[in-house]
Amino acid sequence: MLSKNQIKYIQSLHQKKYRQQHGAFLVEGAKSVQEVLQSDFQTELLIATETFYKENSHLTDGQRTPVEIASVADLERAGTLESNNAAIAVVRTKENRPLAVTDHELVLILDDIRDPGNLGTILRIADWYGIRKIICSETTTDVYNPKVISASKGSFTRVAWWYGDIVTFLREQPSKQSVYGAFLGGENVHQLAFSKGGYLIMGNESNGIRPVVEPYVTQRVTIPRYGEAESLNVGIATAILLDNWRRETAQ
Amino acid sequence: MLSKNQIKYIQSLHQKKYRQQHGAFLVEGAKSVQEVLQSDFQTELLIATETFYKENSHLTDGQRTPVEIASVADLERAGTLESNNAAIAVVRTKENRPLAVTDHELVLILDDIRDPGNLGTILRIADWYGIRKIICSETTTDVYNPKVISASKGSFTRVAWWYGDIVTFLREQPSKQSVYGAFLGGENVHQLAFSKGGYLIMGNESNGIRPVVEPYVTQRVTIPRYGEAESLNVGIATAILLDNWRRETAQ
Numbered sequence: 285m286l287s288k289n290q291i292k293y294i295q296s297l298h299q300k301k302y303r304q305q306h307g308a309f310l311v312e313g314a315k316s317v318q319e320v321l322q323s324d325f326q327t328e329l330l331i332a333t334e335t336f337y338k339e340n341s342h343l344t345d346g347q348r349t350p351v352e353i354a355s356v357a358d359l360e361r362a363g364t365l366e367s368n369n370a371a372i373a374v375v376r377t378k379e380n381r382p383l384a385v386t387d388h389e390l391v392l393i394l395d396d397i398r399d400p401g402n403l404g405t406i407l408r409i410a411d412w413y414g415i416r417k418i419i420c421s422e423t424t425t426d427v428y429n430p431k432v433i434s435a436s437k438g439s440f441t442r443v444a445w446w447y448g449d450i451v452t453f454l455r456e457q458p459s460k461q462s463v464y465g466a467f468l469g470g471e472n473v474h475q476l477a478f479s480k481g482g483y484l485i486m487g488n489e490s491n492g493i494r495p496v497v498e499p500y501v502t503q504r505v506t507i508p509r510y511g512e513a514e515s516l517n518v519g520i521a522t523a524i525l526l527d528n529w530r531r532e533t534a535q
Numbered sequence: 536m537l538s539k540n541q542i543k544y545i546q547s548l549h550q551k552k553y554r555q556q557h558g559a560f561l562v563e564g565a566k567s568v569q570e571v572l573q574s575d576f577q578t579e580l581l582i583a584t585e586t587f588y589k590e591n592s593h594l595t596d597g598q599r600t601p602v603e604i605a606s607v608a609d610l611e612r613a614g615t616l617e618s619n620n621a622a623i624a625v626v627r628t629k630e631n632r633p634l635a636v637t638d639h640e641l642v643l644i645l646d647d648i649r650d651p652g653n654l655g656t657i658l659r660i661a662d663w664y665g666i667r668k669i670i671c672s673e674t675t676t677d678v679y680n681p682k683v684i685s686a687s688k689g690s691f692t693r694v695a696w697w698y699g700d701i702v703t704f705l706r707e708q709p710s711k712q713s714v715y716g717a718f719l720g721g722e723n724v725h726q727l728a729f730s731k732g733g734y735l736i737m738g739n740e741s742n743g744i745r746p747v748v749e750p751y752v753t754q755r756v757t758i759p760r761y762g763e764a765e766s767l768n769v770g771i772a773t774a775i776l777l778d779n780w781r782r783e784t785a786q
Contacts, residue, residue, distance in 0.1 A: 409771065414761035439764050474782045510665035510781055513690050516774070520660065523771045524778045530761055531725045531779075 286331065286358045294331075294362040294374065300426045307377050309428035312363045314370035318343060319438030325375045331359065332371035340371075364430040377428055383417045383446050387461075388481040390415060390529060393450055395497050396423045396488040397518060403427060404435020405519035406486070411439035413526040418445045419453060419483075450485075454500035457483075463502045464529075465493050466521055470504025473525060478532040486522050537582065537609045545582075545613040545625065551677045558628050560679035563614045565621035569594060570689035576626045582610065583622035591622075615681040628679055634668045634697045638712075639732040641666060641780060644701055646748050647674045647739040648769060654678060655686020656770035657737070662690035664777040669696045670704060670734075701736075705751035708734075714753045715780075716744050717772055721755025724776060729783040737773050 286294075296302035297310050308328060311320045314336060321327060321343040330337075330344060331352045344351070359368045385391050392415050397403050403425050410418060424447065425432065433440055454463065462482030485501060487493035493501070507516065507524050516524070537545075547553035548561050559579060562571045565587060572578060572594040581588075581595060582603045595602070610619045636642050643666050648654050654676050661669060675698065676683065684691055705714065713733030736752060738744035744752070758767065758775050767775070 405768065405771070408764050409767070411762045411764035412760055412767055414763075437764065437766075442763050474785070507778070508781070508785075509663055510785075511662045511667075512665075512693050513659050513662035513688065515688075516660070516663055517656065520656070520771060520774045523767070523775055527758070527775045527778065528782075530759070534725070534759075534761075 286352060286354050286362060290329075290331075290352065291358070291362045294372065297374065298364055298430060300429070303377065303426070303428050308374050309377055309433065310363060310430050311373040311375050311433055312359075312365045312368055312371075312430060313434065316433065316438050317371040317373045319441050320373050320375055321347075321349075323441035325378070325441060327373045327375050329374040330371060331362070331374070333359070333369060336370040365434070380447055382448065383419065383444055385417060386481070389417070390481060390526075391483050392418045392522070393454075393483050393485040394418060394420045394424045395450060395485055395493050396421050396491075397486065398423075398425050398489055399518075400425050400429045400431035401435050402489065402517070402519050403429075404432040404437075404440075406522050407432070407436035407443050408439040409519065409523045409526060411436075411442050412523075413530055415526065416442075416444060418443055419450060420445055420447045421450045422447055451496055451500070454483075454497070463500055464505050464525075465498070465501035465503070466506070466525060467492065467501075467504040468506060470506040472508050473505050473528040474508055476503070476505060476528070476532070478529045480533045484522075484525060484529070486518055486525075489518055537603060537605050537613060541580075541582075541603065542609070542613045545623065548625065549615055549681060551680070554628065554677070554679050559625050560628055560684065561614060561681050562624040562626050562684055563610075563616050563619055563622075563681060564685065567684065567689050568622040568624045570692050571624050571626055572598075572600075574692035576629070576692060578624045578626050580625040581622060582613070582625070584610070584620060587621040616685070631698055633699065634670065634695055636668060637732070640668070641732060641777075642734050643669045643773070644705075644734050644736040645669060645671045645675045646701060646736055646744050647672050647742075648737065649674075649676050650740055651676050651680045651682035652686050653740065653768070653770045654680075655683040655688075655691075657773050658683070658687035658694050659690040660770065660774045660777060662687075662693050663774075664781055666777065667693075667695060669694055670701060671696055671698045672701045673698055702747055702751070705734075705748070708751075714751055715756050715776075716749070716752035716754070717757070717776060718743065718752075718755040719757060721757040723759045724756050724779040725759055727754070727756060727779070727783070729780045731784045735773075735776060735780070737769055737776075740769055
């Protein structure tokens with residue numbers, strides 16, 4: 285059973301301020317908890333129903349993870365999910381460390397993505413297309429937000445990120461690298477010869493890529509429209525661009 | 536100001552049962568209401584703030600649409616949106632009529648799509664890619680659900696749908712038509728020569744295309760995976776498949 289203080293601690297991690305203060309975040313639900321237990325993230329506390337723990341205790345072998353058995357009611361009171369009959373893991377956040385980028389990989393740059401659902405979806409798509417590194421502007425929503433973690437469906441364990449000043453970052457890149465940016469009125473991605481490595485910048489849901497970032501884009505790209513919808517959601521657009529990039533550069 | 540009875544009527548339209556009983560549904564928020572007023576849907580009542588009405592009254596010209604001026608508090612009490620400082624339109628549903636399909640168009644078939652957000656997203660994507668017709672299994676979520684309408688961002692005004700028995704429908708199609716179905720282990724869409732017309736079937740979020748529908752699929756298609764995410768959301772998958780189809784058949 286969870287103590288009042290444990291519930292209070294877990295509830296505090298719904299908020300960014302306390303996640304930063306404690307260096308911890310929440311992973312909720314059967315699938316995501318299973319994935320995080322098998323990843324290189326360090327779980328400081330596993331809270332699980334008896335059933336979930338019985339079926340998954342082998343995942344904590346050799347890790348000395350502290351475990352609390354809890355009721356479904358406690359899981360739902362402490363966590364953010366409306367229904368959770370499995371588990372919550374309290375997990376240590378990782379240090380925000382710059383990522384080493386090699387010449388032949390595509391790296392995603394997120395310029396001010398605000399919606400947690402969108403960010404989680406983008407992690408999942410990146411993971412599907414084998415993107416290993418994401419660079420986020422400081423204004424991009426916190427990746428440790430429980431909604432991001434949940435929408436990523438476990439993909440947060442396989443993608444690395446760094447939050448920082450993307451203008452400074454781009455300024456310091458070797459000039460031969462391609463920097464693709466999603467814009468209206470760019471080159472049709474169905475006709476573009478993508479390079480194998482480089483950067484793809486996706487901008488804010490309402491305002492797109494910021495004017496201070498624009499000068500670093502070497503190739504504007506656009507998804508052709510055949511009908512009348514005004515726009516595509518940023519998660520959908522990211523998926524289509526990565527699919528076209530892989531289609532062009534595979535083999 | 537809205538009367539108690541008006542609020543009660545509008546609130547009843549949150550539920551499918553009452554939408555069917557009254558033959559009406561809700562369109563909420565500035566952008567969606569502007570779009571529906573310019574479409575061939577018939578608005579039976581426009582509820583708007585004074586500001587919204589002043590700026591948009593020309594959209595109701597010649598239509599004798601009854602109008603009620605309401606406060607933001609009333610809009611939010613009567614409707615489903617957490618914040619709505621613009622308008623709600625109460626709109627007549629359309630008759631559920633079979634769609635005439637021509638040889639050279641791609642028609643989307645939805646087999647048991649349950650999540651309203653996914654259905655709304657699919658309408659928006661269909662509209663982006665110029666898909667004009669969607670056939671929905673009877674178990675697919677109600678397109679008039681306010682969450683579907685809202686997620687479609689106005690695209691529900693430009694896409695036609697029919698709800699019916701898709702097995703019977705497919706059985707009656709001329710056998711020369713291609714029927715694409717999204718499956719694991721189908722042909723890689725990056726290598727497939729799509730035909731200009733035909734059907735694309737998208738299946739349920741958890742279970743995919745039903746076994747009773749499978750025999751009508753003439754070409755299984757798969758989005759190639761380059762990383763480790765287990766799956767893609769059905770809205771994302773629809774977008775990628777339609778993008779590949781357009782890329783292959785444009786010109």
